[in-house]
Amino acid sequence: MAFSRHGYHPVSMQDIADSVGISAPALYRHFPNKYALFAQTAVAVVNRLLDATEEVAGIPVSSPEEAKTVAARLIDDVCSVDIETRATAGIYRWAGLYLEKSDRIKFSSGFGLLGQRLYDIHKVYRPDVDDTERMYLVAGALTALASITRHDTIVARPRLRELLQASAWSLLDLSLDALREQPAAGVPAADAADNASPTVPPAASRREQLIDASVRLFAAHGYNAVTVEQIAGEVALTPSGIYRHFDGKPALLMAAFDRASEWLIETARGAEATGTTPVERLRALTKSYVELSFRDANLMRMYFAEQANLLDGDRRRLRKMQQEHLSIWVKCLREVYPDLNDREAAVKLYTVFVLIGDQLAMVPAFDDAAAARLIAFANAILLPVSAAGPADEVTAAVPLAPAS
Structure with a gap:
């Protein structure tokens, strides 16, 4: 355990x-x-x-x-x-x-x-x-x-x-035929390849550069295998120079989680606001989550892999931000399926989050076709058949709503 x-x-x-x-x-x-x-x-x-x-x-x-x-x-x-x-x-x-x-x-x-x-x-x-x-x-x-x-x-x-x-x-049971005909997932290949976070400006401050370097190294090697010296070397600093910006490696890790959490919450709120119906809002959420996961895959890998290495107080703070993010999704999903309670909705949503995180490690390229596939996967899990669309047609083996 x-x-x-x-x-x-x-x-x-x-x-x-x-x-x-x-x-x-x-x-x-x-x-x-x-x-x-x-x-x-x-x-x-x-x-x-x-x-x-x-x-x-x-x-x-x-x-x-x-x-x-x-x-x-x-x-x-x-x-x-x-x-x-x-x-x-x-x-x-x-x-x-x-x-x-x-x-x-x-x-x-x-x-x-x-x-x-x-x-x-x-x-x-x-x-x-x-x-x-x-x-x-x-x-x-x-x-x-x-x-x-x-x-x-x-x-x-x-x-x-x-x-x-x-x-x-x-x-x-998912049909992916439509994905072979159109790549319209909305993820520019160049952005995906760069893995540049949409929340960090090109001319980032030294503090942001240190977070960028930490995310890359933590995602590639794991938090515990990365040293302060390696992080400093990525941005041409001496190790002591890091302490002018952060108290140490744990503070860098939490800063990376703050970035990911703020980005997820901001993106979810923006996607929620774009739809005029519950189904449209949920589709917007899944599309934006996949697109932004592709644009900063390193950040998402770190986000899913390194939570256990946070200090206790930082982990509690992260948990509050995660609940804020999840609550946006739960609200949208329950608007589509009113019979779901909050915990049942959370199970479905965690399935999608874990699925996207795991498949990020499988795709050979962060291109439109891969993004479209994951959007279709997420919609197949979360949306009713009538609303899934041609790329997301499914056969529902078990209904989402509890039997009456």
Whole structure:
């Protein structure tokens, strides 16, 4: 649980021992060091998913109808494991950064096998889908199920299963034909390639330059692997020069989170104001979120990956800003689906946020086609079929609104 919530570096063996009610020396009798425990926990997560889906993956399918039935079983099995291991399965987001090569290969190949199992079934279910697009659809569906491990919103388990599986199926059934005909996502390729934040002017102050450098380094290497000397070197300062602007590396991290949070809130408010109907407002929110994520992908990577490294007071302040941002989305989503309560709406929205964050690491280029795909993914999860539009047509496996 500690690794899932906080990552690797902030967690000590004493923290883990305290969480399970034993002493640190007793924990060392089972694991020689913290890394061994981290690696075993990460591999156990993927093995649990593989064990749960091994039987259904072996069922032969020869028609779309059979494939859909088998896919439904696999989705249900994965969903069950993700819910049951919610407190620990979030470790998957840290594995790529902290696992050593041999363990990383083992971990990645395990998730690759899980994806291949669903991919093979989906190929029979929807043989018309392009193989590359199928890869994104299958990965997105599995991310939708795993999104529950990235937040702590409480919803009754039966309803939670409905919400997660509805999101997964909205992607597996998504038609992307229109995206091959038009790239009109509104993200200029040059802006995306530059990864320049829209909130920072070209002639940025030295303080803003330090935040820019910190974001780039934190996104590329992780907060704990970056030194003050490296940050200073990026802007031609001595390490002591940083302290004229910030109290230290933790203050730089919080300044980066302040930038991201202010940007997200400002962008959401602007998008909300552009629509004249609830559906239009929600579409504007998803479009602006994807577009700006592409324009500063480094900032968004850092935003999702480094929250555990904030000081306690900074983390509480960030949480308030996150709630302000989320409340804008919840209001818009509940205008479309009045029967959703706030927590159910939050589950759907976190699914979209996690999906976009995870797929940022998959796309080979931040271009119009990639942005249009993610906008379609988000709209498929959040919008009713009648309002989704030609690029976002879905088959709703489970209704969003609770059964009366």
